[in-house]
Amino acid sequence: MKVPVISRVGDSLTSRRGARIWAAGIFAVILVLFGALSSVQAPERSASSLVGHSDSAKVAQLIDANTSESKTSALLVASREDGQVLSIDDRATVDHQAEALSDAAKVVAGRTMASEDQQAAMVPLSWNSVSDEADRETLKAIRGWIQEHPSDGLQLQVTGSIAFAVDVTNAFAGADFTLLAVTVGIVAVLLILTYRSPVLWLIPLVVVALADRSASLVANLLGNAFDLHFDSGVLSVLVFGAGTNYALLLISRYRDELQQSDGHRQALSKAWAASFEAILTSNLTVVLALLTLSLAVMEDTRGLGIVCAAGLLIAAIFALFLLPPVLAMAGRKAFWPLIPLPGQEIKKENIFGRAARAVMTRPGLNLAALSVLLLVLASALTGTRIGLDQSQQFRTATESSTAMATLAEHFPAGETQPITVLAQDTDIDALRHGFAGVENVKRVGEASQLGNTQWQQFSVISEVDPSAAEAQGLVADLRDAAASSHAGQVLIGGQSAEQLDSHQMHLRDLYVIAPLIMMICFVMLGWLTRSWRTALALGVVNLLSAAAAVGLGSLVSSVVFEADALDVQVPLLAFVFLVALGVDYTIFLTQRVRQDAQALELHEAVALAASRTGSVITSAGLVLAGVFAALATLPLTVLGQLGLIVGLGVLLDTFVVRTLLLPALFAVLGTAKRPVFGHVSSPAEAAAGPSLQKESNINA
Template identity: 30%
Template sequence: MIRSCAKRYGAFVSGRKGRWITLFIWIVLILVLNGLLPQANSQKNERADIFVQETDSSKANEIINREFSTNKGTPALLTWYKASRLSDDDLASIQVLTKKLTDQPIKGTIVPPFHDIPLPVLKNQVSKDGTTLVLPIVFDKNLETQEISTRLGELKKTAKSIFPKDPFTASLKDEKNVVVRVTGPAGVSVDATELFSRGDLSLLIGTVTIVLLFLLIIYRSPILALIPLVGVGMAYMLISPILGWLGREGIIEFDAQAISIMTVLLFGAGTDYCLFIIAQFRKNLREEEDKFTAIRRAFSLSSGAIFMSGLTVVVSLLVLLVANYGSVHRFAIPFSLAILIMMAASLSLIPALLSILGRSSFYPFVPRTDEMAVKLAVKKGKEVKTRKNKANLGVYVGKLVSFKPWRVMLTTLVILGIFALFSTKIETTYDTLSSFPQDMPSREGFDILSKKFNPGELAPVSVIVKRNGSEGNLKEKLENLPFVAEVTDAVKGEKDSTFIKYEIGLKMNPYSNEAMAHIPELKKEVQSYIKQSGGDERNVWIGGMTAEQYDTSQTTKVDSSLVIPLVIGLIAILLLLYLRSITATVYLIGTVLLSYFSALGLGWIILHYGFGVEAIQGFIPLYAFVFIVALGEDYNIFMISSIWRKSKEMPLKRAIKEGVSETGGVITSAGIILAATFTVLTTLPIQILVHFGTITAIGILLDTFIVRPFLVPALTSIFGQGAFWPSKKRMEAVRVFNDKEVTRNG
């Protein structure tokens, strides 16, 4: 029933009338949705919650926003610096700036009145070496990052009119002029948004260019190279307004990072799906004179694998909805929607376009049947040449894995196993600033402050307690902790005076793993003291950036323990339904998991030992897992589909040999293109994406060149008939074909 419906559907979208109807439907949908709905880029939210569910740090920040008005808003630390010491004139100019900003305030900003502070007193706030002064400015908490950036732009114009040289663009090495860099939460947020925004266009151009280049090299046809890009482009024109509408209605949230990675995923995976049907169409055109028959056969042979591959990725990405870490959670809908629509395009728009263009899709290397080639040669008065079946690399690989499977399996396991061992050496960090280029203003400002002041002052840790009796001398207790540099006086809550807040400056970089490791110890010490003082130990909360990073690390661990088993389980169910084999399902998942750990290990070897990377962002392994496992399983599904189909007509070893040979070219092409698109991420000045792109690209290449052509078919050959267990019909078919082969050879 399902196959019959699929055949009729394939015949329609590629038929004489259906192809035009299909194209017309896509064009109408694109025009209507783009005319009525906003684009995804207009609905990005760079200030979305860090966590989906409440954590200790998010609860602390909620209390701070409610009870302590001085902490309301997003602070920016304007770091004024002069290598040859700040002069009285420099400080006076800064006072003129604060006077102007007070007299002509920028909407949504609070500027401290430095102009009302006597110059000798202001000098006391300068660093000991006289080079650095911090001017904190607080932006309204409701302002989006883009609005903060706009207001910073107004501030910069005002400063430019006061100082002889623009302090925001002056070099840190300039000893004659004052330099200022914006850091702190607002500065980091603005720089992060700028980095991703700056990378959006270059990422799109780079991705399109590299896909087009590889398609031209592989197929040597300008028309064919454009077909996948047209398909992906039209799919994106549907995805963008749908995402824009979902964002506008508050159904989902997404940021620039999600859109950037989604673009790469769409072009990479989308091109793969297109190539699966294009390769089959070209093969059929050499056997069928009628292009409609050729495209129908191509659709029939590839649609199941495309649908299954796409469904595997969609389901895997939807699992991210269970994640509590906001960034990971927000990937789920945009990514799965992109793959779903791209899969739909591959099964409707692409067959329609191929049917319309026919053999001209492959111009100038037009595929023809032998009869057509003979007729054309006679017509042109050329010598008729018979087509020879040349043995390609796929044929040799197919023979190798079929007749020497144990040797192949052991060799690949050793190679992948060695790489996988290095995955245990990976160091992780949750420091956002460390992922910025060294010349970014927020990072330069932080580097100056960390050298000139106690680094803990840059991002103090907030300790909040709710009194239920006497909390005793908690400040003294906190000051005696070995990792604490200073503690502010207690501040009472404005609405509920039972809330008490202390600000703690740590002795180390507050963004470091060392600082993060002290958060549970700090909370334990405070809880113990509160309990001894007769209070309720449950009424203790730790807030601030360091606490957020600690919660991020713990949340990511929990997310991984949920997401990874769910992805594996759901993929196993889909494979089991598709292949009807427990044996094949187990070893296919096993090989992709091995590929994942090998990618982590090899990625760490390249990043750490090759480029000196000290640590990667802690959530990258989870990101990489979903992409490597889901996308890597695509190639296994496509190849195994070919082997399974051929095993109905020939002995298993021959089916393996021909299946590997038949799919080798297209999967290799698809894998190279997909890996290349993720490699584009490494060209961006964002270390998170550089590390993620490197590891994911490596995983895809390992799948393409080791797991898919060697390990999987070798295991299939070793298991033999057991590879189909418990499918009795297929196992019986294999026995029959093996018996026939033995009889014929005998």
């Protein structure tokens, strides 16, 4: 009989000679990759929050193009450390410090402006802009001079857009190394607890670590080649989480086969063939889901999706083609002291199998109850606000956010960051009069010509904090007022407008990409189950689980991070990771149920599959939840919220959906006249069939 291709590849990977060739070949490729790409620097994080082709971006571009000198500005904020009123001497000290600072840092200091309550003062600082890097260096020089020349009793701080950008960069200084160390530590501890072996845990950890480093180098190459911006910390978390999951699945199947076979190489070959389809399906689902992010308008989302897709492909390649040869060369002794041997008694049923049997006694009722639980958790989304204030972006206080809070407390909210309006081919006086009547508008500035263009420029001062959600609502109201007045071309920009455009485009990306991801999951589940009815049911469960996780995460996030909203990036990224990664466990269990259902009645197949996959899926879920929890070590709220939501979602998938809901669902589907699974066997099943048949007979 002709041997299936997958079986031949498995034999090649695990044979005495083949394992050495595969391992040597892959290690040679790794050395070449490391040598060729180690000098490639990671692309810098994007310093601009502008959305391409948005009104706010057009305003910024027009002003830059029609201003003789490009200026960068910041605000020097002064207040007393004891919170008291600034005295005459204090204000004289501020003037003196501003003058000395302007000479030392080569900046222009404007007139000192005191607040009405006399508890704070601000001094505008400006300088000629050469490049983003030069602006950052100037800002560092300003802050450095202030630290070297303290003012007795006064607190001097610098804020503004450039200050926030520098604080973000400083917040990430060394953070990637910290995140990697925490991630490796979590994975190592969980692998040791899973395998209870002083040796075995090292093998998958080293393989996944090599995959992570390779993925980082390839990501740097892609980032520089295609001008992609991404967070390398999220990439490492994904590679470690998914790569470890693949390794856990393969080694778990390998352990089972070792209890059936005398030869460890034959057992590993069978385990590889039996696991190949589940790992491939899982990986392709996540990769394709991440690639849909390339359709995003927001460049940070687009870049992250592309490099993470490449990283997960690399993780699967290492798990499928490097891990087996290394395991083959290590042999059965790698499991010491709990070495699996042929003839060992196999537990007929563990707690996961008993849980599956329990919910299948009354599957309809249990399925309905669990679905209601998920719906209740998902309903928390109805009260979730999207969009953090600028001061909430950091989990810990920074100089820029503290100074901005001081300004908001003591100065009229909109004075520090006015809304900029450009208009042409319109009655400018009528437009200004109309804007003055819009709610939350404090006053409208005088109009002036922008350079030599036909554009007229004026400012709108709001009564609300320009970084708050109400300011975005004001920008929307101003745009509506301009549209309803049949004015000519009117563009509205400034910080509040930039935040609104970013918010709207992130939601646009969510509405466009989320359905595509669900379609991908549906197709992959259909291919795995060979039944579109079953695939649709599993897809709905996956969607409901993701919604429940985001709802639960939003509630917990409001307590943990003291934020009353989710960052605009969180919903889409959380949805992608929850749906694409959450479907992994559905795939792992479903593939095993389908294989065992070839020889057993459906209820028995589900209970057996739950017993056989329970430990590995639980371990994989804990690893994935743990590595995403490591994102909480980073200083940005968006990453903390993302890690929290995805971590909770993975645990929900692991202990509720996979353990209880899916067995009940399979039982309900099995009561219908149509089969739960199609009857097409894959090559992997054909290769693993005899072993599975023997295992089923033992456990029946």
